[in-house]
Amino acid sequence: MMQRGVSIFGWVAGGVVGALSGGMVVALWALSATILSGHPTVIPLGAALWSGAIVGLVVGAFRRGRTTPAAVALGVGGLMGFAWWALNSGRPIGLERPDLFWGFFGSLASFALVGHLTRYALRDLDLSQPRRDTVEHLLLRLLRAVGFVFFGTTVTFPFYFMLASSLKSRAEMLLDPTNLSIQFSKGLPELLEGYVEVLYTFNFWRYILNSTFVASVTVVVTLVLGVLGAYAVTRLRFPGKELMSRSILLIYMFPAIVLVVPLYAVFTQLGLRDTLPGLLIVYPATTLPVALYMLRSYFQTLPAELEEAGLIDGCSRIEVIWRITLPLSVPALASVGLYVFMIAWNEFLFAFMFLDTPELFTLSRGMVALNTQEVPRQFLMAGAVIVTVPVMVLFFWFERYLIGGLTAGGVKG
């Protein structure tokens, strides 16, 4: 289809999309330069909007058919970036001194991205006249871009902050709180000072072992009891079965803080408070409902015929579970096990209320003890990284299992 020039709507669309992309990209660029390398910057929002609009207009004007050639979009953007760099004497976004990476490449890449985003937003749209469909598509694409930037930054930034501040001394942090760059030039020993202190001086080694122990035992107990219970609920007939399977998740309604008061009272009198076995009684109870629910959903998908064959061959129920059901359920067991591990590892309230003896602290409890005026934030953030990393590693390693399990079970949080 031949296009007869560019309609007014086309100009406006290109300009507006370009301006918005320009503002967003330049803001991100300035923020990243400040946070990642400590350059004091400003966000020249007006200039960014105008320059973005110009890039957008040109990208819109060069549409051939229903899209702009990529080379044109990137080229126009790159040219604008070069202009920004040159007109600001090599110091765009208020950089104090010329910087090859954040100044030169930053300009080029940012505006090339503006060009690309505009091209991407306008592709395959009929811009000859303002139609509702076209406007909505444009809006949706803008929203998507905003969404990715929003979620990308809000999700990653706190974690980056955690990591970066665990590598910064108190003086560095006070000097410029916006500078979250990682100073590799300091040398590893000084960089990792917080971790060394936390692990050895504040005994986090011990807490890691305690947390691992508590979480692992919780997993084993929960899995054993969960498999038995879920199997009974799925495969065996007994009075009260319906009621049983319905009420499993009702347990979720009970607030942990309501349970904590009487458990504190009773455990104190029984001498179970301030012991790890005390925690090991509480944790499986809080994870069992999830485990039962998830395992039950899984067992229901397994064909009962296999088990019946086993029973006819003379196996007992327990043998059937051990030899037939369990080997078929490895994925479900893995996902339940990982979930339970994460819940127990992350648990805060009971550990906080029950444990007083430093030798028994789990990581969560140890972190609370670390949170005092005298302890530098660097140490606390190092502790936070130590608590978080194992969970993240597990999570990424087994993401597939976990997500399947989470949607099946609706894990409490």
Place this chain on the structure above:
Amino acid sequence: MRGNSLSAREARLAFWMLAPTFLIVFAIVIFPVLANLWIAFKPVTLGDLRPPTPVVRERIRASPEAPGDVLRVRYQMRNSSQRIPIENVVLEDVLPEGLEPLRLDERCRVEGRTLRCFLGTWSPGHRENLELEFTATEVYFAQGAPRPTESRPAIQGRAPNILTNLEFTLENFRRVLSGPEFWPAFWTTIVYTLFGTVGSILLGLFAAQLLNTRFMGKGMLRGLFLFPYVAPIIAVAFTWAFLLDPLSGTVNALGVRFGLLEAPINFLGQRSIELSVLGVTFTLPLALSMVILFEAWRYFPFAFLFILARLQAIPQDMYEAADVDGASPFQKFWYITLPQLVGILSTLFLLRFIWTFNKFDDIFLLTGGAAGTKTLTIRVYDEAFARADIGAGAAVAVVLFLILAGFMVVYFRYAPEGE
């Protein structure tokens, strides 16, 4: 016959397979809820959890030098409880051989080498010193003059366990409900729960829409979006607290640098802030808003995951039919996607509402309940542990639980059919 016994066997097996789960859930969930109700009607403080015990310390006031000298022993005793009397207190000690009683208390008796004193009932906080004198004989010195303190005195008594007696009071409820703190905490809880729930679901819906297409790196992004949810609460709460710190917090520093803030704000420590948008000035409860933002940030992945799974199960031909009819993207979202999501959204609302209502850790770690963020769960902790009044804490917990149950009844009566 055989079928009957088979089903009986099956039921028995099921019973044994479920018994441990039942037992542990009963012990840790059902029993505490009932116990909580029990405690709420009792005047129990943290100190009462250790049953009152008589305490004794033995001191030697005079040591004999030669046979015939006096050995004077003092037993310093007290009731450990300031509130509860102890009945039938008996002190028992084993004396060294060769001591003749010289001056005993009338309540004490020596049989062989055993000293027994029947001290009767001690009032709360009772203190008493018992001074006894003995004459040392030659036998005593032949033993090498052992000190009487080498054998530890034993003291016993009977004290009622305040948790198990049948004394009840409504005082806890009266205090908790009529105090000036109840209604503010109630409304804070409602606002926090409602906005936290809706916020996390809206964010989750938005995120799910973003990832409901195929593109490179989608799996990674999906994993990344779940980070706030799977990370330990203790780590993310401290991170947020430091980010928002007024002195050296990065958010304040960035806000000031880029001209968004005139001066640093104590985000988590300031009750409210005057905002003027387009000439209209209104007061925003600042710390509470921050806690709600945290809630939405931390739990949106939960909603996101469920909504994404549901989105992917919507049949594509519905959208194709809509395309044929010339529906615009927003129309498709409004008339196809949303109706398909109503079930999961209402289920999510229910779950998140309950859990946010019950939430304690997040606010406790972020603000500790200061600056207008004191929810009912924080009140439970405050009463029971900060003020050491377990009974009052349990009373707040009962109220909390009743409100929640009330919501559930209303919800199940009026909500659309869930998934």
